[in-house]
Amino acid sequence: MRAAWQILNKVMVKQFYLQNAGLFLFAFLFLFGIVDAGHLVSYHLSLMYSMISLPLFLFIVMLLWMLYNIRCIAFCSAAVQAADGSFLYRLRGLSITVQLVLYLVVSASLYLPVFVYACVLAKVALPIKSIVSWQVMFWQSMMICMGAASLFIVINKTSESFITRVTAAVGKTFRVNIGYPAFLLAYILHERKAALAIVKIFSLLMLGMLMVRNADGFDADLFAIFYPLTVVAHATLVLQCVSFNETLLHTNRNLPLHWLKVAAMYGFTWLMILLPETAFMFINNYGNLPLLQIAMESLTAVLMLFLFTGMALGCGLDNERYLLFVFMSYIVMLILQKSIGHVAAAGALAALSVMVFGSHYYSFERERVK
Amino acid sequence: MLTITSFQKKYPGSDHPVLSIPHFHLDKGIYWIKGENGSGKTSLIKSIAGLIPFTGSIAIDGYELHTNRMAYTKRVNYAEAEPQYPPFLTGRELVDFYKTTNGGELPVALMSSLGVEKFLHNKTAVYSSGMMKKLSLVLAFTGHPALILLDEPLIALDVEAVETLQQTIAAYYTQGVSFIITSHQPLSSAVIHYDDVFSINNQTLVKA
Numbered sequence: 001m002r003a004a005w006q007i008l009n010k011v012m013v014k015q016f017y018l019q020n021a022g023l024f025l026f027a028f029l030f031l032f033g034i035v036d037a038g039h040l041v042s043y044h045l046s047l048m049y050s051m052i053s054l055p056l057f058l059f060i061v062m063l064l065w066m067l068y069n070i071r072c073i074a075f076c077s078a079a080v081q082a083a084d085g086s087f088l089y090r091l092r093g094l095s096i097t098v099q100l101v102l103y104l105v106v107s108a109s110l111y112l113p114v115f116v117y118a119c120v121l122a123k124v125a126l127p128i129k130s131i132v133s134w135q136v137m138f139w140q141s142m143m144i145c146m147g148a149a150s151l152f153i154v155i156n157k158t159s160e161s162f163i164t165r166v167t168a169a170v171g172k173t174f175r176v177n178i179g180y181p182a183f184l185l186a187y188i189l190h191e192r193k194a195a196l197a198i199v200k201i202f203s204l205l206m207l208g209m210l211m212v213r214n215a216d217g218f219d220a221d222l223f224a225i226f227y228p229l230t231v232v233a234h235a236t237l238v239l240q241c242v243s244f245n246e247t248l249l250h251t252n253r254n255l256p257l258h259w260l261k262v263a264a265m266y267g268f269t270w271l272m273i274l275l276p277e278t279a280f281m282f283i284n285n286y287g288n289l290p291l292l293q294i295a296m297e298s299l300t301a302v303l304m305l306f307l308f309t310g311m312a313l314g315c316g317l318d319n320e321r322y323l324l325f326v327f328m329s330y331i332v333m334l335i336l337q338k339s340i341g342h343v344a345a346a347g348a349l350a351a352l353s354v355m356v357f358g359s360h361y362y363s364f365e366r367e368r369v370k
Numbered sequence: 371m372l373t374i375t376s377f378q379k380k381y382p383g384s385d386h387p388v389l390s391i392p393h394f395h396l397d398k399g400i401y402w403i404k405g406e407n408g409s410g411k412t413s414l415i416k417s418i419a420g421l422i423p424f425t426g427s428i429a430i431d432g433y434e435l436h437t438n439r440m441a442y443t444k445r446v447n448y449a450e451a452e453p454q455y456p457p458f459l460t461g462r463e464l465v466d467f468y469k470t471t472n473g474g475e476l477p478v479a480l481m482s483s484l485g486v487e488k489f490l491h492n493k494t495a496v497y498s499s500g501m502m503k504k505l506s507l508v509l510a511f512t513g514h515p516a517l518i519l520l521d522e523p524l525i526a527l528d529v530e531a532v533e534t535l536q537q538t539i540a541a542y543y544t545q546g547v548s549f550i551i552t553s554h555q556p557l558s559s560a561v562i563h564y565d566d567v568f569s570i571n572n573q574t575l576v577k578a
Contacts, residue, residue, distance in 0.1 A: 177463060179463075179466075180467050186456075186459070190458040191458065244456070248456045251419075254420055254448045256444045258439075366382075
């Protein structure tokens with residue numbers, strides 16, 4: 001059991017935290033970075049009191065926890081079903097009890113960040129509204145058990161489920177032919193649904209706070225700082241797309257496909273992915289931002305994701321270096337926009353992103369696992 | 371046909387080359403590269419295919435990879451040892467993409483004798499490793515390549531498919547296409563005549 005746990009820990013738990021480091025960083029920034037240290041405790045307490053007193057708010061939070069759990073489950077299923085994870089099917093050989101204990105530990109380890117926060121919430125809620133406290137703890141246990149049960153089903157399944165067969169039949173009937181420009185978009189929509197949903201919820205909530213909740217007292221400086229953060233949240237999707245393109249589509253490098261065509265595919269993907277944010281800004285503007293500036297912000301966002309693409313290639317898909325570059329780009333972009341203006345900054349970003357992509361595309365080689 | 375000059379392949383973060391070939395030239399023909407596991411066969415073949423970076427130069431019919439990549443990649447096709455494709459794409463979508471990009475024709479005869487047409491409409495998620503391999507061979511024979519690189523072509527193929535592949539290689543060879551094949555076992559000498567056999571010893575390519 002110890003050996004099996006060590007393997008699961010390496011293949012699932014560690015990999016999950018490594019691959020989602022960007023997401024955790026943003027969650028951390030969102031929860032602990034937007035208020036100064038002196039008000040941190042009171043900020044979180046007021047957040048928790050809101051969850052305790054407003055059922056709708058608690059429901060939204062629980063929904064977010066569930067989305068996080070779906071992400072954990074999707075990650076584990078993908079790890080088992082991947083070609084290099086097929087050896088995990090050997091876990092079927094263990095007794096059902098041992099398997100369930102193992103998967104419970106894996107599920108709890110993946111769910112730990114949410115679980116810790118929820119425990120604090122339950123502790124705060126207990127003297128005020130104990131029913132909320134019990135609800136939260138019940139929900140948490142459900143989530144962890146759901147993760148374990150899903151892992152058990154994925155590893156022990158022997159035949160296609162009814163749902164899988166129905167989905168395949170429906171998919172075949174309504175299938176749209178996918179061409180090269182849409183390969184990455186199709187990848188995100190098929191294989192990275194949970195990541196996309198989490199990023200979009202974060203990004204639209206942030207925009208909602210900036211543009212709708214504070215519509216009357218709109219602060220352009222605050223917008224200039226926080227809007228790029230919603231773009232940076234997409235960095236995790238960029239890394240996943242580059243990784244996909246360099247794994248399952250890496251033989252494309254053997255085709256007479258100019259790097260500008262590859263760049264255009266990435267550009268098209270980022271444009272489509274950022275459409276909800278662009279539409280949101282146009283719809284919920286309330287005259288606070290000139291329309292031309294919204295268009296410029298959207299273009300800058302696409303260019304930033306394109307720069308991240310080049311950086312992901314440049315650092316050989318090494319998570320840590322990539323995150324560092326993304327963070328640095330965010331800071332540099334803020335300074336540039338403040339010092340030389342939005343249009344000049346967008347121009348500089350366009351030139352830099354094309355240069356970074358062009359110089360790294362053909363020299364790319366995945367970092368070997370250390 | 372193929373000229374390799376001052377070739378060195380190093381892995382990221384390493385100072386020592388895993389492969390070093392000062393000069394190497396091949397005329398039109400069918401060649402077999404053999405070697406132990408981890409000797410660098412796949413790294414060499416991937417470098418020739420343009421999949422991984424290296425220092426030095428590789429040229430096909432005078433077109434050098436680094437300086438004339440479009441013309442070079444039009445002339446060389448590659449089939450992986452253990453191919454994998456995006457699970458949400460169908461074989462048809464991949465074939466169409468390769469056909470459009472390579473600007474050539476599909477190997478219709480090979481497709482029909484390997485039985486690839488039967489499963490082209492399915493997503494690759496449901497393909498077996500044999501079906502993946504057959505699809506990768508079809509993609510490697512698409513267009514008008516001067517050189518086809520086959521990395522471990524026998525893996526996952528059934529007896530009939532191996533026979534079809536050998537006959538196809540022989541037929542394409544008569545039409546002027548060259549082949550570099552890396553594998554542990556040779557293809558049937560009754561159908562395929564190797565012009566030369568090489569192996570990788572001490573990080574370099576030598577005649578076996």
